[in-house]
Amino acid sequence: MNRLQLTGQTAQLLALRAGILVSLLACTGLATAQEVGGGSKGAVTGAAGGATADGANSSLERCDQALGTIGVVEDQNAGWYRTLQSYKLGSTVPVLRMMIQQSNCFVVVERGAAMQNMQMERQLQKSGEMREGSNFGGGQMVAADYTMNPSIQFSQNTGGIGGALGGLSRSLGALGALAGGIKTNEASTTLIMIDNRSGVQLAAAEGTAKNTDFALFGTAYGWAGAGAAGGYSSTPEGKIIIAAFADSYNQLVKVVRNYRAQTVKGGLGTGGALGVQGGSTPASPR
Numbered sequence: 001m002n003r004l005q006l007t008g009q010t011a012q013l014l015a016l017r018a019g020i021l022v023s024l025l026a027c028t029g030l031a032t033a034q035e036v037g038g039g040s041k042g043a044v045t046g047a048a049g050g051a052t053a054d055g056a057n058s059s060l061e062r063c064d065q066a067l068g069t070i071g072v073v074e075d076q077n078a079g080w081y082r083t084l085q086s087y088k089l090g091s092t093v094p095v096l097r098m099m100i101q102q103s104n105c106f107v108v109v110e111r112g113a114a115m116q117n118m119q120m121e122r123q124l125q126k127s128g129e130m131r132e133g134s135n136f137g138g139g140q141m142v143a144a145d146y147t148m149n150p151s152i153q154f155s156q157n158t159g160g161i162g163g164a165l166g167g168l169s170r171s172l173g174a175l176g177a178l179a180g181g182i183k184t185n186e187a188s189t190t191l192i193m194i195d196n197r198s199g200v201q202l203a204a205a206e207g208t209a210k211n212t213d214f215a216l217f218g219t220a221y222g223w224a225g226a227g228a229a230g231g232y233s234s235t236p237e238g239k240i241i242i243a244a245f246a247d248s249y250n251q252l253v254k255v256v257r258n259y260r261a262q263t264v265k266g267g268l269g270t271g272g273a274l275g276v277q278g279g280s281t282p283a284s285p286r
Helices: 003-027 079-086 092-105 115-127 162-168 176-181 236-257
Strands: 032-036 045-049 052-054 069-072 146-155 181-197 202-215
Touching: 032 052, 052 092, 069 092, 079 146, 092 115, 092 146, 092 236, 146 236, 162 181
Parallel strands: 069 146
Antiparallel strands: 032 202, 045 052, 146 181, 181 202
């Protein structure tokens, strides 16, 4: 047996072992591995009630005291939101709001569709149809100190180790197809926090997540059939997105804990330090 034959047999043996490993991972339920922000974090889980969280992800940042009230508003006309709809995924707001409340860093106030129901109750109060003592009079709603605005950037099927492994084992039939079906899918998210009184951006944070899907005889457990499953807790797409948002939120909490207001000489909104000739601001050259 010459060296070339030995090298070819060694490559086939390595490919066979790789295919068997992938098969075992798929059969034992380890078909999908998730990484978030360089580490492993699961999806947002559990419940929140007031300052109490139950079953929350242990990696979620928490605060001893809330920093203010916040409303979550997403741009449903943005391209990323239309991409969500193509995966049969809806608004990110409900999960984000639960995550925020579990962290106890902000008190969440309603600024979405439920506002219509809140106004309806007040109209019923004014019409005289409510029972005495219902107490829906004015002056009870809580102001939102801040607004949080989410966005998503997608990156699908980056290949990763799948391409190399598939090329090595292409001659091994079913096992080669199995190994070649490894795909890595990624998403990055951004959270922007705005001060509602001034309109100033207080903080911004980006988070990332990826999962590796192991295909079984050409059918991936990850992205295939996700539309039928639906939901952020039941589809790989949804889990990646929420994991990325958890990473974004953790980064944002870390930075606002050490928040220090930006300052501009002369005060914010008075013209700034970069004046133009003939301008009316203090910085403008005469």
